[in-house]
Amino acid sequence: MEDQKESLHKITTTLALKNEEIQNFICCLKQSLQNLEANSTRVQEDLDSEFSSLHSVLDELKEGMLTRMKQERASRTYELQNQLSACTKALESSEELLELANQTLCSSEADGFTQAAKDIKDSVTMAPAFRLSLKAKVSDNMSHLMVDFTQERGMLKSINFLPVPATPDILVSECQVCDNTITVIWALPEPDPKIDHFILEHRRTNHDGPPRLREDYPWMVVEGIRQTEHTLTGLRFDTRYMTFRVKACNKAVAGEFSEPITLETNAFVFKLDSGSSHQNLRVEDLSVEWDSSGGKVQDMRKEKNRTNSPMHSPARTAMMSPKRTPSARVGRDRFTAESYTVLGDTMIDCGQQYWEVRFDKESKAFGAGVALRSLGRFDQLGKTSASWCIHLNNWLQQSLTAKHNNKARTLDCPIPDRIGIYCNYEEGTLSFYNARTKLLLHTFRTKFQQPVIPAFMVWNGSFSVQTGMQVPTIVLSGQKRNSGTSSSNASLT
Structure with missing residues (x-):
């Protein structure tokens, strides 16, 4: 009976998935039909627009060519008419002289003949007819303005739809x-x-x-x-x-x-668990600020936002990682006394993870690293065997130390304002880097017996965390080079 139920349950699950797949495909087909209608209308409108544009270009070209022909005709007409008028006047003058010469030849008066002949000779010498060019100034040939659209007509006939680029x-x-x-x-x-x-x-x-x-x-x-x-x-x-x-x-x-x-896109994503934080820490998503007013302000804020807590939001519930678990809160605060600590909401139990934290170097104290989930309420980071961290002390003089199990090693390096944290769970490696230069600050080598979780502390200061980051290539390269060497930090592990 149980086997049959299990088999039927598998069949039902498979059928439900197939139904969902078919429904998604139906939605895609309906969307494709809508897109087809819209795209068809668009390309038709584009075609009308292109042909209208082509007609406009042809009309403008025709208008320009007609204007040039009219201007050429008008210019030549003017030249020929002027030349015709000048020739007509010269001809009239020449005919008058010819008639006068004939009359003089027919005259019988000997006394006036000599003078008349001399006057006629002078008039003929100055006559316009002998200064005229008897060649037309312009040609009546307009063949240079003829057109032949044979090639263009062939090009127009070859107009076709543009070839669509191939799909990459x-x-x-x-x-x-x-x-x-x-x-x-x-x-x-x-x-x-x-x-x-x-x-x-x-x-x-x-x-x-x-x-x-x-x-x-x-x-x-x-x-x-x-x-x-x-x-x-x-x-x-x-x-x-x-x-x-x-x-x-x-x-x-x-x-x-x-x-x-x-x-x-593998990366380590987590948020800060406000439910685990000390009452003097104001936690907003991935940012933390010291709040000296303490529990009253925190309680008012938490009560106000209780229903909107990321741990209880529908989006958070839908995407909840199996490694994210609600904090096991004891009393009013997970951490208390001088353990100004807040934990991440995602455990690390495998793989290589990386995240970065930016902190105020003027903070009186700051720490970042990892801890076991069992870290006590009063425990401070690095002072028990359940936590490993890098710690900034800015109380009497500024110093940077690596802490674990209440042992500390002073780090002789400039104090960065941004630290990268790398954790290789299987190899038991926890390394700290200058996040900007990727310079190695310190490495713990141990064997994690339980899952660990990102942990932070701050006193009189603030910090912010950046998650969703992959392990930088330069960090992986450095880890490979150092994997065969013995740890110089064995006294702290």
Whole structure:
């Protein structure tokens, strides 16, 4: 009976997952239909606009050519009419002289003939007819303004839809995820000189595989990429994966998106557990500030925000890590007396983890490291066997020490304002770095018998924590080089 129930339960679970998958696909199909309608309308409008633009260009070209022809005709007409008028006047003058000469030849008066002949000769010498050019100043040929659109007509007939750029392929094996950056590399099926740029879209997700229609995070767009790769920097990996897709664009049209690929973004993400904090610490998400007013203000604030506590919010409940457990609070405060401590909300029981903490160097005291969950209410970081930390003392004189089991080693190095903390649970390594230069400050080597949890303390100061970080490459390289050497900090482990 129990076996049958278990089998039926598996079948039911499988069927429910398949139903969900089909529902997601149906939603995708409906969305595709809507997109098809909208895109069809858009391309039709673009086609009308392009042809209207082409008609406008032709009309403007025709108008310009007609204007030039009219101007040429008017100019030549003016020249020819002026030349015609001058010739007409010269001809009239010449005919008058010819008639006068004929009359003189027919005259019988001998006395006046000699003078008349001399006057006629002088008039002919000065006559306009002998100064005229009997060649037209301009040609009546207008063939230089003829047009032949044979080639252009052929080009117009060859107008067709633009070739859509090919769909790129993201080369998953060449993509890199390291140092909180992601380099995505892709390639086209074949070179295309008409490609102008690429568009890359990415979004965070907690699901492996192709993106779902209903995702918690929107697509983020990176435009104008000229190369076939792009690097995203300054990321905070607060989800397990990131999904990417890319498309190619020419001057006028974009191609289809590539098949989405999902890259795993392993990083250590935690928050500060305000329920574990000392009453004099004001905890806000990943920031802590010393509050000398103590428990009354804290109690009022916690009571006011009790229903909105991150530990009880729907989003927190939905994404709760199995390593995150509610604090086992004893009495009013998890820590009390001079243990000005607050813990993270996520345990470390495997793997390599890294986080950073920025602190006020003017704090009277500050500590950061890891502790067992069983750290006592009155225990101070580094003063018991249940905690390991690096400690800033700014009371009488400023000093930086490594503390564990009530033993301390003074660190001879400049005090940074930002510390990187690296924990390799399996190897029992806990290292502290100058977060800016990645200079190693100190390494504890031990064997963790129980899961550990990030732990911090501050007195008369403040600090903030940055999570969602991968182990920096330079830290991993340094750890590999030092893995075979004996620890110089054995006295503290």
